[in-house]
Amino acid sequence: MDSPAATVTSDFAIQTDKLSLWYGSFQALFDVDLQIKQGIITSLIGPSGCGKSTFLRSINRINERLGYVRTTGRIEVLGHDIYAPDVELVQVRKQVGMVFQRPNPLPISIRDNVLFGYGIHNKGPKPSKEDQDRVVEDALKTVLLWDQVKDRLRHKGTSLSLEEQQKLCIARLLPVKPTVLLMDEPCSALDPKGTEAVEELIWQLRGEYTIVIVTHNMAQARRASEECIFMLLGEVIEHEPTEDMFVTPKQQQTADYIEGRYG
C-alpha cells in the first residue's frame, strides 16, 4: 500500500464484514457490517459502552495493544484487508490517523509535533529545512492554526490552548498523507467556542479525507456529518444519511435515543 490513491479498488473507504470483538470474555462488537463511503464525514452515535469507540479503534488496530483483545471478521480499508497476515501495522497507521478525546500533543515544539510523523515515514535522505518549513506551514494552514502560531513554532505544543492543541493533533497527521481520519469525541474536552472551531475545521477536511467521528453530542452529529451510524450494545442498529436518520429514523431504538429517552 505504498501509493494509496492508485490502489483504491472500491467506493468505500472502510468496509467491515461480520466484525466481532471480545475483551477477554466480554463481547463488545457483534457481527458489525458497515460500509463507510469515501470522502465524507460519518458520525458514530450511541450510548456509552455501545462499542462505537471500540469499533473506531479496530480500524487502525490500536486495540491490539491490549493483549486480551480478540477479533473475528474482516475490516477492509480502501479495499485491503488490514488483518491479513502480510499487513504492516505501520503502513495501516500511516493511512488511518487518529485523533483522541483529550488533545495529546507531544511535549516538544509545535514545529516538531507536525514533523514527527513526517520524519518517521520519510524514507529518503533527511528533508531540507525549506521542505520541512513548507510541510509545517501547509499542515498548520490546513487546520487553520498557522496565523495564530506562525511566530511561535518553537514553543511547546503543550503550551497551546486545548482547541489549538486539538488542531495541532489533526495537523500532525496530515504530512504523511493519510486517507482516513478517525476522531474519538474530538471536541468533548473543548469549550463551545473551541468545539465550533474544530467542527468547522473537520467540515473543511471532508472530501480530501474520509472522516469517522464518534460523538456523544447529538447536535454535533447532526450539524457536522453526512452519514450517521447508530450503535447499541455492540450492534449497528441503523446507518443512514444524517438528515434522514434525524428526521425519520427507521428503527424505534434510534428514535428513542435521538429523542433522549435513554442515553
Added chain:
Amino acid sequence: MFESTSLNERNRKKQSLVKIFFLMMTVLLILPVMIILGVLIYKGGPVLSFEFLFEMPTKNGAAGGILPALVGTVWLVTVALIASVPLGVAAALYLSEYAPDNWFTRAINLAIINLAGVPSIVHALFGVGAFVLFFEFGTSILAASLTLAVMTLPVVIVATRESLQAVPQSFREACWNMGATRWQTIRRVVLPNSVSGILTGVILEVSRTAGETAPIMFTGAAAILPFLPESVYDQTMAMSLHLFVVSTQVPNMPEGIPYGVALVLIGMVLTMNAVSIGFRTWLRGRKKW
C-alpha cells in the same frame, strides 16, 4: 451565633498539639544529620590539607595522605556505573515498554525486589565466587566494581522503570497512532521525558556505591596500598574501607584522621550528587537530545 464554644476551644488545642508533635519529629530527623556533619567538620576539619588529599599514606595511614583511596573510589564507582547503568536501563526499558504481563515478567520483577533485599555481605561472597574465582579476575577493581554493580542494579532498574512509567500513556498512543514503532517511540518521546528520573536513580547508586565497604573488602580493595591503580586488574584502596581501617585496625592513630577520611568521603559523595543534579537540570532545560 458564631461565637466559639468549649468544643471549638478543645479542638483548637488538640490541633496545635498535633502540629507541634509532627514538627518535633521532623526536627528529630534532621538532628542526626546535623550532628554527624558538625562533629565531622569540627574534628576532621583540622586534618584536611592539600597534603592529606594528595599524598600517599605512610605508617599504615597514621600519617601522610589518602590519595590512593580517593582515586580508588573514583575508579570503583566509575567502572560500576559503566557496568550497571546500561544493563539496568535496558532491563527497565524491556520491563516497562515491551514485556507482556505474564508469569515470566512477574517472576523477573520478584527477582529484582529480592536482589535489592540481599545483604551486602552476601553480595560480597557472591562477588568472590563469581568474579574473583570463576571468571578469574582476581581481587581487582574489575571484580569489586562488578560486585557493586550487581548490588546496585535493582536500584537502577526500579528507578528507571518508575520514571518510564511516569511518562503519560497518551504520549505513547500519539506516537503509535502516527505509525511509530516502539523503538521510535522510546527514543524520541519516552526517554527524553524520563531521563531526569533515570539520572535520579543513578545518583542514588553513586552514593551507595561510594560508601559500601563489605562488597569490596574481599573482591578488590586493599587496606594499605601506597600506589595508584593503573588498570581495572589492579587492587586498589577505597575510601570506605580506608575509613574502616584507620578507625579500627591501626594502633596509635591520631584522633583526627578517621574524621578527616569520613569528611572527605561525604564530601565526595555530595560533590558527585551535585554534579549529577546539575547535569540533570541542564538536560531538563534542553529536553531534546
